[in-house]
Amino acid sequence: MGKVLMKGNEAIGEAAIRAGCLNYFAYPITPQSEVAEYLSRRMPEVGGVFLQGESEVAVSYMIFGAAAAGARVFTTSSSPGISLMSEGVSYITAAQCPAVFVNIMRGGPGLGGILPSQADYLQATKGIGHGGCRLLVMAPAGVQEAVEMVMMAFPLAEKYRNPVIILGDGLIGQMMEPVEFPDSLGSEPSNKDDWATTGMDTRKSTKRNLVRSLFLDPKQLNENNLVLKAKYERMKEEEIRYEKYNTDSDYKVLIVSYGTMSRVCKTAIDQLKEEGLEVGLIRPQTLFPFPEIAVRKTAEKDSCKAVISIEMSMGQMVEDVQMSIQGKLPVSWYGKCGGDIPTPEEVIDAVKGLNV
């Protein structure tokens, strides 16, 4: 199969099917409802499960139940919906079940607006659920990359027995781009006999599996947290992904930006180059774990005098950028958060405003 032209939301749905995930539970919310609409047609074709739950809260537990029963499962939502799912996410993480969540972000806080935004960065990377749980967070910058990340997300979720979240913005969900699907994956988590509640008969075992998150003994609870922490540390070793742009030049400014915003920054960098100002870009593809060392090393080039985090938020990733830079260079922020995506011209003004 060659290239097809697909809306980000449809492509995400199709990518999950190609990843062998035939189980989808969801609740409608703009700007990602097309995933549900697409899968309500596609899942019956492939013999999969499609169910529209009664609320995002319920959906997060349908995901939990299905994941704990050893099935490959995912859901999609948008910012307020993810907030409602955060309780379930915490339970799933504590119980060490694999699942994939997609957040097609819209503007907030509160009901906010339906236009694209990156205002859930802190929620996704640091506060996705109570109790200090962490998810592997991946951020695509286009439809093709959204497809690839969704297809990577399932094996990663299973490798770590931890949920993975794809953080896209409304534009990625709504725009159409040509996509090419990678080879399809097999369907079920391979390690599930050790933990999934598939019924003892299916495992030909007398040992039962118990999926739980309640640990009354403080020592046991601490141990469970140590196991989770060890997984997060391993993610830092093995899963960090990022892309660089125009970093062969002697850039004076380094932009850190992700998702749709990074594409606007690339256009701005091209235009600035024509004007004679070299600017580099580093685009984190994983937001947790954050490419801390790569950002620091990229900023360490002699020509580089300033770092700026450009986001469709009031400055969230900038906190991680500051931590990465460790005070070695000035770090500033530029962004907007109402659904109005900054233009290349605005980015150019922001970079020029640094006066380097």
Next chain:
Amino acid sequence: MGKTFKKPEALSDQIMHYCPGCTHGVIHRLVAEVIDELGIRGRTVGVAPVGCAVLAYNYFTFDFQEAAHGRAPAMATGIKRVRPDLMVFTYQGDGDLASIGMGEIIHAANRGEKFTTIFVNNAVYGMTGGQMAPTTMPDQRTTTSPFGRNVEDVGMPIKVAELLAALQTPGYIVRQTVLKPKYINRAKKALKKAFTYQMEGRCFSFVELVSTCPTNWGLTPVEAVKWAEEKMLPYYQLGEFKTPDQEE
């Protein structure tokens, strides 16, 4: 001489933590007996509640999942949809099912999810220390209704079985109790019927069991049974409210 009394295979050896006079132990045993008799232990998954029975999985010997407060029907939906061959039941109390989880139970019942819910109604939040539940009786004193449940203020106790029976989707909806031996056989029959409907892939099945909480009611076990019989049973009437056969 043959054994006249033995522990069901589906029940573990662990000593239960429940208070004297609590009915959870009896209900656990009935569930275990039914599972043994139907020979489904190897393909059963239970969903444990939040509430006094949060550790129910310690007393059974098959796969279990632990739910958050009220969410057991959503979890059971997830399991049953992806593994229709499994036998799935939720075990829930009144605070869990009739308050925080009302949305989940109504929608699961209305979708006709093919699992079984065992609803233990003792008119009080047990785990958190005897607060008022949606099923607390009028004028019943609890730690959050110290002057008795004022129905003018918080409404009448919810009759969950009747509420679910009103849904148009076919289902098996029944209320029984385990207060005395004479009721226990009927309760067991209801449980067995519920699991059988599930085995046949017929419908959603729901068994409400009127129950006691001597500790939080401040009554001796004997008084508690008497109170439940006198105060609860006239309001929470026993019987089948709906069977899938009626619909056809």
Next chain:
Amino acid sequence: MQSEVMFAGFGGQGILLSAKILAYAAMEEGMEVAWVPSYGPEMRGGTAYCTVVVSDKPIGSPVIRNPLHLVAMNRPSLEKFAPVVKPNGVILINSSLISIVSGRNDVDELIVPVNDIATKLGNVRSANIVALSAFVARSKIVDFDILRESVKKEFSKKAKLIPLNMEAVKAGEEAGKPKG
């Protein structure tokens, strides 16, 4: 080389569809392409617009404030977007519904009564295909034969609509051809 086309009009005028067909044709031609809709309330009866970005290298920002071309299907769209079109682009004006012109003298203004043409063909709903075809014929943004095939493919599941739309393509091509 990158060019951008903004399709704009009322919701229900087939804006998103004609943009999608153009995006598809550009993809078939081997170009990089991005189709970026306005979504939300605008979709429900207000002004709808959609941008198609076509380029021979990876597309940076898909968000375009100053498109090279504009296909304006109603008057509010023309008034809103004509001033932001880049010099030397094409502005198609649906003169069936728009009684004014763009007021720009640095663009190629293409005035086509697309609704009237479509009505004459038998169904006003093919106005978007008339406009798309006229625009492509004038701008040459994609090869016209590929466009024709793309329209055919789009309607392949509703075969009975193909003849009408092929007529619309032809009429549009005629209307869009440079005069003289």
Next chain:
Amino acid sequence: MVEINLQGIVVIVGNYGSGKTEVSINLAVNKKRSGVEVQIADLDLVNPYFRTREARSQLSEIGINMALPPEEYLQADLPILSPVVAGLIKNPVELTIIDAGGDDAGATVLASLADAFKGKSFHMLQVVNPLRPFTQTVKGCLKMRSEIETAAKMTINGIIGNANLIDETSPEDIYSGYEFVKLLSQESGLDLKFITVSSQIFHEIDISRISCPVLKIERQLVPPWKKAVELK
């Protein structure tokens, strides 16, 4: 100093934060030191913090037996009434202390043990800290008393004065607290069994001003940044 004269079953009740548990533990230790056989039951099913069970290892080291739910449930948010408690009431030792939960809510559990209490004589003592909300007036204390009695279906027959502001208690607080519980005793007809004084300020107190027994409190239930007084 007058000895505390208590034996048999002693049920300790009072409002939240009145100091029931600290009093129970110290009473147990005090009597144990004077050679009495002591048992203690933690009946506080409502409040999951600062319970008698937190002192279980110190108490068992000095030979005080404690009735508790099984170890794995000790930190559970579960109102587990161990059947052991009923056994302990049915077969009391020289001094059997039952530490009930706070307010009428905590005392409700006692009612479910009515069968075990049947035919037993026991003391039921209300701990009063006049420096706590709801028990700053005689009227407030009497209201609390009747609420607890209703919930427990048992009658209070004595009081314990436990005036304190924890580390900020002054001798003046002790004296005025003593006067208050004396008044409460007169108005209610309830026996004033003893008052408490923290070991921190014990040496500052002129004991001749107090005519009832005094229990020296060696604080056990402390937040983690403080160290409990070592029991020997």
